[in-house]
Amino acid sequence: MRALSLYDKQMGYCQSMSFIAAPLLLHMPEEDVFYVMVRLCELYDMRGVFMPGFPNLHKWLFVHDQLLDTQLSRLSMHLKNEMVPSSSYATLWYSSLFANALPFSHVMRIWDWYFLEGKRIIFSVAMAILKLLMPELLKSSFDVIVIKLRDLSNFPFTPDQLITTASEFKLSNRIQRLEATHDEQK
Numbered sequence: 446m447r448a449l450s451l452y453d454k455q456m457g458y459c460q461s462m463s464f465i466a467a468p469l470l471l472h473m474p475e476e477d478v479f480y481v482m483v484r485l486c487e488l489y490d491m492r493g494v495f496m497p498g499f500p501n502l503h504k505w506l507f508v509h510d511q512l513l514d515t516q517l518s519r520l521s522m523h524l525k526n527e528m529v530p531s532s533s534y535a536t537l538w539y540s541s542l543f544a545n546a547l548p549f550s551h552v553m554r555i556w557d558w559y560f561l562e563g564k565r566i567i568f569s570v571a572m573a574i575l576k577l578l579m580p581e582l583l584k585s586s587f588d589v590i591v592i593k594l595r596d597l598s599n600f601p602f603t604p605d606q607l608i609t610t611a612s613e614f615k616l617s618n619r620i621q622r623l624e625a626t627h628d629e630q631k
Contacts, residue, residue: 449482456486461494464541468552490564494540505539505564506531508623509571516572516614520579527587532593538571546597547574554604558611565617573611577602 450458462482469478486492493501509531513521524531537545542559544552559566574597575582582590600607 447551448479449486452479456492456496459499459540460520461537461540461545462495462545465491468544468549468556469497489559491542499540500538502536504627505533505567505625507627508568508620509535509539510614511623511626512568512572513575515619516616517575517579520575520582523583524590527585527590529587529590529594533591535571537595538574539567542567543570547600548597548598551600551604551607555607558608565620566611568616569611569614570607572614572616573607574600577607577610592595 447458449458449462460474465485466478466482469481473481486495490501492500494505510521513524542552543555545553557567576593578593582593585593585605602610
């Protein structure tokens with residue numbers, strides 16, 4: 446991570462980088478992890494997630510909220526009624542690409558798909574998690590909801606169930622429009 450922060454001084458270091466680098470180190474040498482991290486920053490918009498002020502993270506939370514409103518409106522209303530902002534759980538999800546939230550087996554499947562198809566996968570997975578947990582979340586109050594969504598280490602669904610549910614969400618064009626809307630509002 447030191448090499449990456451020296452490579453891109455404007456970006457610097459962000460703690461969530463470590464949550465991404467650690468699983469990568471289990472599969473490849475340090476030097477390769479450095480190059481993967483550089484590519485994540487350059488090609489997958491992660492640079493803006495790690496930069497001071499977290500501009501892409503704010504944009505992605507905006508997109509998340511809009512998708513939640515349209516894709517899972519009943520849950521969205523419940524979360525609003527319980528005053529659960531997406532930043533209380535989704536910040537961890539997006540900044541670590543779920544490595545700081547889901548079991549390792551789920552994260553590896555998500556990353557395989559993400560490296561193949563890009564950031565739309567991250568939003569599809571986020572919506573899938575919420576959809577799968579929706580029956581339980583709709584019965585829960587603020588404290589329980591936040592705890593459940595921040596710590597998915599005991600996620601009750603298999604990686605296959607998560608990926609299958611995520612693949613039901615066709616979001617590519619919608620994500621681009623929402624990101625443009627966010628940028629126009631700034």
